[in-house]
Amino acid sequence: MLRVEDLHKSFDEFKAVNGAHLTVEKGQLVAVIGPNGAGKTTLFNLITGQLQPDNGTVLLNDEDISRLPPHVICRKGIARSFQIANVFHRLSVFRNVQISVLSQRKLSNKLFQPAARLVVDETHRILESVGLLDRKMDVAGSLSHGDKRILEIAIALGNEPKLLILDEPTAGMSPEETTTTMALIQRLAQEEGLTILFCEHDMEVVLYKTNRKSCARILKSSKPTWETNNAHG
Amino acid sequence: MFSEMIRKKAFGISLAIFVILLLAPSFLSRFYIYFLAVIFVTALLAMSLNLCVGHGMLFQFHHGVFYGVGAYSSGLLLAKTALPWWMAFSAGPLAAALAGLLIGIFCIRLNRLYFGMLQISLGSLIWAIAFRWYDLTGGDDGIHGIPIPDFIASTTSSYYFVLIVLGICVALMYLILKSPFGSTLQAIRDNPERCAAVGIHVRRHQLKAIVIATFFGGIAGVLFVVVEGSIFPDLLFWVLSLEIFIMCLLGGWFTFAGPMLGAAIIVSLRTFVGTYTEYWTLILGVILILLIFFLPEGIMG
Numbered sequence: 001m002l003r004v005e006d007l008h009k010s011f012d013e014f015k016a017v018n019g020a021h022l023t024v025e026k027g028q029l030v031a032v033i034g035p036n037g038a039g040k041t042t043l044f045n046l047i048t049g050q051l052q053p054d055n056g057t058v059l060l061n062d063e064d065i066s067r068l069p070p071h072v073i074c075r076k077g078i079a080r081s082f083q084i085a086n087v088f089h090r091l092s093v094f095r096n097v098q099i100s101v102l103s104q105r106k107l108s109n110k111l112f113q114p115a116a117r118l119v120v121d122e123t124h125r126i127l128e129s130v131g132l133l134d135r136k137m138d139v140a141g142s143l144s145h146g147d148k149r150i151l152e153i154a155i156a157l158g159n160e161p162k163l164l165i166l167d168e169p170t171a172g173m174s175p176e177e178t179t180t181t182m183a184l185i186q187r188l189a190q191e192e193g194l195t196i197l198f199c200e201h202d203m204e205v206v207l208y209k210t211n212r213k214s215c216a217r218i219l220k221s222s223k224p225t226w227e228t229n230n231a232h233g
Numbered sequence: 234m235f236s237e238m239i240r241k242k243a244f245g246i247s248l249a250i251f252v253i254l255l256l257a258p259s260f261l262s263r264f265y266i267y268f269l270a271v272i273f274v275t276a277l278l279a280m281s282l283n284l285c286v287g288h289g290m291l292f293q294f295h296h297g298v299f300y301g302v303g304a305y306s307s308g309l310l311l312a313k314t315a316l317p318w319w320m321a322f323s324a325g326p327l328a329a330a331l332a333g334l335l336i337g338i339f340c341i342r343l344n345r346l347y348f349g350m351l352q353i354s355l356g357s358l359i360w361a362i363a364f365r366w367y368d369l370t371g372g373d374d375g376i377h378g379i380p381i382p383d384f385i386a387s388t389t390s391s392y393y394f395v396l397i398v399l400g401i402c403v404a405l406m407y408l409i410l411k412s413p414f415g416s417t418l419q420a421i422r423d424n425p426e427r428c429a430a431v432g433i434h435v436r437r438h439q440l441k442a443i444v445i446a447t448f449f450g451g452i453a454g455v456l457f458v459v460v461e462g463s464i465f466p467d468l469l470f471w472v473l474s475l476e477i478f479i480m481c482l483l484g485g486w487f488t489f490a491g492p493m494l495g496a497a498i499i500v501s502l503r504t505f506v507g508t509y510t511e512y513w514t515l516i517l518g519v520i521l522i523l524l525i526f527f528l529p530e531g532i533m534g
Binding site for chain 1: 405408409411412413414415416417419420422423424426427428429430431432433434435438441487
């Protein structure tokens with residue numbers, strides 16, 4: 001489904017991603033692992049278009065998507081979450097998710113129809129599946145860090161992605177929140193059949209949870225990285 | 234529930250204000266009727282700017298240009314051609330929206346302050362045209378005594394015309410802000426990067442918002458011609474743009490009706506304090522300092 005070939009990106013002299021290779025097949029739950037600063041976030045930003053690679057290609061179903069702008073890549077079926085809780089702080093939890101559902105349904109440009117009555121069921125379904133339904137009227141900025149990260153995943157789900165990319169979904173979470181979040185990710189992969197690519201610096205989390213055939217590829221960089229194949233496969 | 238109650242209350246209050254304003258000409262002197270009409274025009278202008286500033290976080294520093302373009306387009310057509318009034322009136326907002334589109338296409342590539350700076354430069358070019366093209370625009374003097382259609386020529390009838398147009402425009406803006414388009418615009422304001430990642434073409438969405446805002450700004454320009462019967466280059470000068478920007482901040486730029494309150498306060502200051510001293514901006518300055526310290530999100534914020 002997703003193939004990353006020989007991807008390079010440097011910032012000035014610093015080689016953040018130096019020849020990364022990665023393959024994700026449909027239905028897989030894949031983890032990219034490496035310590036902080038290994039270039040995991042840069043790799044994800046290159047795949048989803050926030051950054052432009054210096055070299056190399058990103059193929060989605062054999063179509064070259066490298067160097068496309070983020071909104072085009074999203075429309076091709078890749079949704080993502082960010083490492084820093086990246087939500088719409090002034091809007092309600094409901095509206096946060098609704099924005100991406102509206103975008104997915106190509107309704108974002110409707111001018112005179114009240115948004116409050118559109119895609120309500122779909123938005124509720126997503127909020128329910130991640131367990132945020134009872135917080136739907138709260139302003140997103142008032143959520144706890146853990147809930148904001150969950151909301152991020154919910155926003156990404158609004159795009160009905162073929163491939164879901166999660167950038168350190170458990171970063172900054174308490175141990176309980178980490179367990180809940182990883183359970184949620186597992187459930188999305190198993191029950192909804194989502195293809196998920198995520199990254200982690202905590203080996204424990206990865207080895208404990210990726211029980212499908214999963215692989216993590218090395219990111220060559222100035223800092224040490226680890227590779228594990230078929231963690232529980 | 235609670236928000237529902239607030240909404241009903243807000244709707245009730247605005248309806249009451251609207252009714253009082255409808256009755257106002259029966260008990261107010263001509264000066265005050267004119268004064269209220271000026272507030273309405275300015276309020277519409279500030280509301281249109283706030284579509285960009287408050288709801289889109291687009292630093293539209295030179296919104297006055299579109300007000301001026303609207304006023305000049307309809308004013309010149311009324312004064313120099315025999316076109317029917319309704320064509321002259323529709324030319325205002327359309328020309329303003331076109332100017333908004335052209336200037337927007339360049340500005341939208343830049344972010345925040347740079348967006349605003351480029352807009353001031355490009356807007357000043359349009360001001361220079363109005364100021365220098367003496368044969369067409371009357372230069373610094375502008376054009377006075379523009380023939381206004383009979384049915385809105387008197388103070389009272391122009392007051393009603395302005396009030397009704399303001400009412401319609403405010404209702405439309407409210408609908409737009411509550412629509413998917415408006416919600417998405419507010420989401421872009423909060424987090425453009427995230428919006429791009431959910432498949433929204435951020436720049437194009439912002440450009441559409443600018444065109445809509447400048448369209449309403451152009452309507453305010455037409456209303457100015459109706460109330461004053463004249464046009465002059467100060468309408469496009471950056472000082473006015475700054476003033477309406479302050480109205481938005483003062484009234485509450487993250488609120489819907491805040492800019493109207495801001496407009497009312499500043500127009501009142503200018504009119505009443507301005508008659509005692511030409512240094513009325515001193516008082517405005519003090520108010521702004523207090524605002525920044527105590528109410529950073531504006532009076533209604």
